[in-house]
Amino acid sequence: GREGGYKEENERLFGEFLALCTPLTSDHPEVLPFLCSRHHKTSSGFLASAELRNVLSRCLRRVRRRHAKVYVYINELCTTLKAHSLRRKLPLQP
């Protein structure tokens, strides 16, 4: 296995995804910053996971093939990142 995980590769794929989506989402420029904010809130374990690498690769492949569905793939990625977001654990009051 890969001891360091897929962190760097996932960051590269995420950057590629953003670059690809930027011209396709010019009608709603607030969408990609929102995706980035989801990415920032994602747990580091998931950011280095093979699962995320697979999702990113799939989304990239699909958006390259079908520009018309760009928001579908962004939404899918947002949902995936949200499902692995860091949860703020508030300390319980005694």
Next chain:
Amino acid sequence: VPMEEEEDDDDDDPENRIAKKMLLEEIKANLSSD
């Protein structure tokens, strides 16, 4: 009878429209909760 134009899904994909709407609503909800 004029032929109906074939829909070009490049501009108007229904699934894309729904996903866009969901994203924009979520962004709006996030902004208002700040």
